[in-house]
Each structure stands twice: as C-alpha cells, then as structure tokens.
Amino acid sequence: MTRTFAPNGIRSGWEAWIQEADRRAHTDHCGRSDTRGGNMSQAIVVGVDGSDYAERAVEWAAAEAILRRHRLHLVHAVESWPYRAPLFAPPQTVDLMARIGRDVLNGAQERARERWPDLEITAALVSDDTAHALRGQSADAFELVLGHRGLGGFAGLMLGTTSLRVAARSTVPVVIVRGEGGRGGDITVGIDLRKDADAILRYAFDTAALQGARLRILHAWRISQTLVEAGFAPDRTKVEGELFDRLVSAAGPWRAKYPQVEVVPEIAVDHPVAALANASHSARLLVVGTHARSWTAPxxxxxxxxxxHHAHCPVAVVPAQ
Known part of the structure; x- marks a missing residue:
C-alpha cells in the first residue's frame, strides 16, 4: 500500500547529491551565500585506508560536509605493535606503517581540497584498533562515514568486519557507502512501528530536505504461517490499512516540521530485509535504525x-535514542 504526499518536484540520483555539493561550494566561494550557517566545530568523520572503497567514502563524506556545512575529519588507524603487526616483521615496520598512513591521509586531503578548496578538513593518524579508533574520533561528530570494505577485506565478503563492528556500537549515525546509489532519487527509511522511530525519522527527514529528495517511509510485515495453518489468517486489507494509518501518524510531526519534503508511506508484505534490499535498488540512501542501547552502546x-549486508546503495545506520 503506497500513497504520496507531494508538495513539489524532486531531483534524482546520488550524482545529484554530489552536484549539489559542487554547486553550493561554488556559490559559497563566489560570495553569494553564507557558509557559516552550519556548525563547523562538528565533523563528518570518514575512515580512510587507501582503498577504492575508502576513496568513495571520502567523496561521499566531503559532499555531506559541504551540504551540512560541517568540517570533514579524516581518520587512519595504525594497528598497535606487537599484536596487530605482521609476525616476524622487522622493527621498523610500525614506523613504515605510520609513514604509509600519513601518505594515505595526505592523499585523501589533497583530492578533497582539489574539488572543494574551501572545505575545512582535518586529519588524525591514530595508533589503535581500527574500530576503536573510529569510534573514539567520531564520539562528538555529526556522523561517521565508512567504505563497505577496506584493504583487509576478502572479495567474497559483502561487508567489512570493521564497518559492521562500528555500525553496531557507534553512538552517532554511521553511513556505509556501497552500491551504485545513483539510479534513483529517493531517501528510503525503514521503521518498526512497534518502537520509537523519532531518531531515525528526524535523520531521514533532515537528509531528504537537505538534498531536495523524496522520502519513502517503509514498514514491512509478514503473515504468520503458524496462524494461517491454524485457521486464524488475518484480514490482510484491514491489517495493511491499520498499519498504513499508524505509519502516517508516526510521520505526521516530521511532515509538519519539513513541509517541503515529498513523503511516500508504504506498507510491504515481505521480510523487512528483503523489502529494504529491494527498495535500495532505486534509492540514493537507505536509512535504518539500531535497537535500544545494550550496556554502553546501541x-x-x-x-x-x-x-x-545486502543493500545496493549507501546505508545510514541511526542509533536508537
């Protein structure tokens, strides 16, 4: 079940996002707009390791920093000796790894500055476990951006272990840059109507408004096969109608705050992962949430x-409140 609330037209594609960052950077540079509207003390943090995946993440993060008027902060981690260095490595290995890390950071800075010369960029070379370094450097950030796999990944893995570990425990939104992300224009957010969705809806509406994109709000449900076999199959039309009304109600306060955003509520009869993975084919960004905090992190x-694991576009993982 789908219904559209459309106040205006939209642009499409991840390319439009990058182009909008280029346009805003140009107008800011030419003095036609105020670049100080955002919080430059807050950062968009991105992990870099010299891989093509990280390079795409830096491009995504730089465009995000331009659009949100935040600082771009690059992080490279050098695994601590002796536990992470190769076995039987010569004594100078750690120094060599640090020099390579500095070269990786300098190269990423130069490429970002070449495209966006007025973007504030900082960098940190951290001697620590990669996931721990990224969490520490992004503790006060607006969000953390990662490539979906790094130099240590195997070709058969769909998601690097570092990205997954960080996404699971970060206290700020984590964007994992993967897939094409340019074949369609929607921001798609998946929500669970049984839980508080304000944090994820806030992020999704804000991002859609920032990018001039349509927002698709998706809730997926499945008919219990056990109930069907016991003869208690629900009235699908009635259930979908009730869920749709709850979805519209959950989005209501955010639609009032962001009236410029075109909203498409949708109920899908499918497994949530399958529904979201299918939606990601035509999305520029997929937004999902974490569970409530366990001990010290979501x-x-x-x-x-x-x-x-299965999305075909960048995925933003928003921590629960």
Whole structure:
C-alpha cells in the first residue's frame, strides 16, 4: 500500500547529491551565500585506508560536509605493535606503517581540497584498533562515514568486519557507502512501528530536505504461517490499512516540521530485509535504525544487520535514542 504526499518536484540520483555539493561550494566561494550557517566545530568523520572503497567514502563524506556545512575529519588507524603487526616483521615496520598512513591521509586531503578548496578538513593518524579508533574520533561528530570494505577485506565478503563492528556500537549515525546509489532519487527509511522511530525519522527527514529528495517511509510485515495453518489468517486489507494509518501518524510531526519534503508511506508484505534490499535498488540512501542501547552502546537488530549486508546503495545506520 503506497500513497504520496507531494508538495513539489524532486531531483534524482546520488550524482545529484554530489552536484549539489559542487554547486553550493561554488556559490559559497563566489560570495553569494553564507557558509557559516552550519556548525563547523562538528565533523563528518570518514575512515580512510587507501582503498577504492575508502576513496568513495571520502567523496561521499566531503559532499555531506559541504551540504551540512560541517568540517570533514579524516581518520587512519595504525594497528598497535606487537599484536596487530605482521609476525616476524622487522622493527621498523610500525614506523613504515605510520609513514604509509600519513601518505594515505595526505592523499585523501589533497583530492578533497582539489574539488572543494574551501572545505575545512582535518586529519588524525591514530595508533589503535581500527574500530576503536573510529569510534573514539567520531564520539562528538555529526556522523561517521565508512567504505563497505577496506584493504583487509576478502572479495567474497559483502561487508567489512570493521564497518559492521562500528555500525553496531557507534553512538552517532554511521553511513556505509556501497552500491551504485545513483539510479534513483529517493531517501528510503525503514521503521518498526512497534518502537520509537523519532531518531531515525528526524535523520531521514533532515537528509531528504537537505538534498531536495523524496522520502519513502517503509514498514514491512509478514503473515504468520503458524496462524494461517491454524485457521486464524488475518484480514490482510484491514491489517495493511491499520498499519498504513499508524505509519502516517508516526510521520505526521516530521511532515509538519519539513513541509517541503515529498513523503511516500508504504506498507510491504515481505521480510523487512528483503523489502529494504529491494527498495535500495532505486534509492540514493537507505536509512535504518539500531535497537535500544545494550550496556554502553546501541546494537544492530537482525533487520539492520541483514540490510547493510545486502543493500545496493549507501546505508545510514541511526542509533536508537
């Protein structure tokens, strides 16, 4: 079940996002707009390791920093000796790894500055476990951006272990840059109507408004096969109608705050991971949430975990409040 609330037209594609960052950077440079509207003390943090995946993440993060008027902060981690260095490595290995890390950071800075010369960029070379370094450097950030696989990944893995570990425990939104992300224009957010969705809806509406994109709000449900076999199959039309009304109600306060955003509520009869993965084919960004905090950090649920493994576009994982 789908219905559209459309106040205006939209642009499409991840390319439009990058182009909008280029346009804004140009107008800011030419003095036609105020670049100080955002919080430059807050950062968009991105992990870099010299891989093509990280290079795409830096491009995504730089465009995001331009659009949100935040600082771009590059992070490279050098695994601590002796536990992470190769066995029987010569004594100078750690120094060599640090020099390579500085070269990686300098190269990423130069490429970002070449395209966006007025973007404020900082960098940090951290001697620590990669996931721990990224969490520490992004603790006060607006969001953390990662490539879906780094130099240490195997070709058969759909998601690097570092990205998954960080997404599971970060206290700020984590964007995992993967897929094409340019074949369609929607921001798609998946929500669980049984839980508080304000944090994820806030992020999704804000991002859609920022990019001039349509927002697709998706809730997926499945008919219990056990109930069907016991003869208690629900009235699908009635259930979908009730769920749709709840979806519209959950989005209501955010539609009032962001009236410029075109909203498409949708109920899908499918497994949540399958529904979100299918939606990602035509999305520029997929937004999912974590479960409530466990000990000191949020944790991924099965739907979010499956979605970030199988999505065909960048995925933003928003921590629960």
């Amino acid at each position: 944790r991924l649920g099965s739907a979010a975990h499956g979605t970030i």
